[in-house]
Amino acid sequence: MLFCALAGVRLLQIVNRFQERIQMKRIDLQSCLDELLVCASFKDYCPNGLQVEGRDPIQRILCGVTASLALIEEAIKCEADAIVVHHGWFWRGDDPCVTGTRKARLAKLLAHDINLFAYHLPLDAHPVYGNNVQLAKVLGWQPTGPARQEPLLMLGRVEHPIGAGEVARSVAARLAREPLLVGDASRKVSTVAWCTGGGQGFFEQAIDAGADLFLSGEVSEKTVHLARESGVPFIAAGHHATERYGIQALAGFLAEKGLEAAFLDLDNPV
Ligand SMILES: [Zn+2]
Numbered sequence: 001m002l003f004c005a006l007a008g009v010r011l012l013q014i015v016n017r018f019q020e021r022i023q024m025k026r027i028d029l030q031s032c033l034d035e036l037l038v039c040a041s042f043k044d045y046c047p048n049g050l051q052v053e054g055r056d057p058i059q060r061i062l063c064g065v066t067a068s069l070a071l072i073e074e075a076i077k078c079e080a081d082a083i084v085v086h087h088g089w090f091w092r093g094d095d096p097c098v099t100g101t102r103k104a105r106l107a108k109l110l111a112h113d114i115n116l117f118a119y120h121l122p123l124d125a126h127p128v129y130g131n132n133v134q135l136a137k138v139l140g141w142q143p144t145g146p147a148r149q150e151p152l153l154m155l156g157r158v159e160h161p162i163g164a165g166e167v168a169r170s171v172a173a174r175l176a177r178e179p180l181l182v183g184d185a186s187r188k189v190s191t192v193a194w195c196t197g198g199g200q201g202f203f204e205q206a207i208d209a210g211a212d213l214f215l216s217g218e219v220s221e222k223t224v225h226l227a228r229e230s231g232v233p234f235i236a237a238g239h240h241a242t243e244r245y246g247i248q249a250l251a252g253f254l255a256e257k258g259l260e261a262a263f264l265d266l267d268n269p270v
Helices: 026-036 069-077 100-111 121-125 131-139 164-175 200-208 221-230 244-256
Strands: 010-012 049-052 060-066 082-087 115-118 142-147 150-163 180-182 188-195 213-216 234-236 260-265
Touching (some): 026 082, 026 115, 049 100, 069 100, 082 244, 131 150, 131 244, 180 221, 188 200, 200 221
Parallel strands (some): 060 082, 213 234
16 A cells, blocks of 8 residues: 555555565665665765665655655655665765755755665666666667666667657657657667666767667757767657656565555656
8 A cells, every 4th residue: 555645746656565564674675775786886976775874674665766855855744764766865076065955955854864775877777677677668669788888878679660750759658758859850760779867978889889769868969969960869858757767666676575665756857
């Protein structure tokens, strides 16, 4: 059963199959997720795993894309013991001082003794729960595996070769969000490459890997020129919109373990 009803936000329900919900010690949940997502093998821009320690044990978990103030407030309303996100805190290059919005978020989390777990690149790349693989499921693409020497760049095929314009229309329908298509809309697409979120920097590698089209979440000014000059169209489908699915799948995994877990989609236009 879902543990709370939230007004005005889209809550995707993960129904717990177990009659009796379990509690897990924080350290056990941490090692379970760290091992599942093979955190030790990633060099990342942020710490993966437990970022802020809260109460122990843990039973109720709210999952979301980003550890925003809004998500923390929903976790407080739901009396969640832990928040699990894709975008956590303490990014390399961040101002390390606890001031302004950083202070507001941290103060709320600590005041309510809620644990914060974050999984960034390990959740992008995971072969089952990862953003790239889960996005392919939603888009109906068949992944053939990551590009050589770049585990975050996924390659795959569309079911039947179609024009890039048609791919963009299908993406719009499946993500319920209008993407930006740049480049040749009439190019026939059979091999696709993609990287969720801010993966537009992999565009040249996608071209080198033989992709007919590259999709990511965000777009940069130079991406447009590369699409036009290479003849390989590019789709920016939204950072948030392409990264909703890994953390949602992880919420499903936690629910399967017997924990009370739900995914909350707090919309973001970017
Ligand atoms: Zn991201």
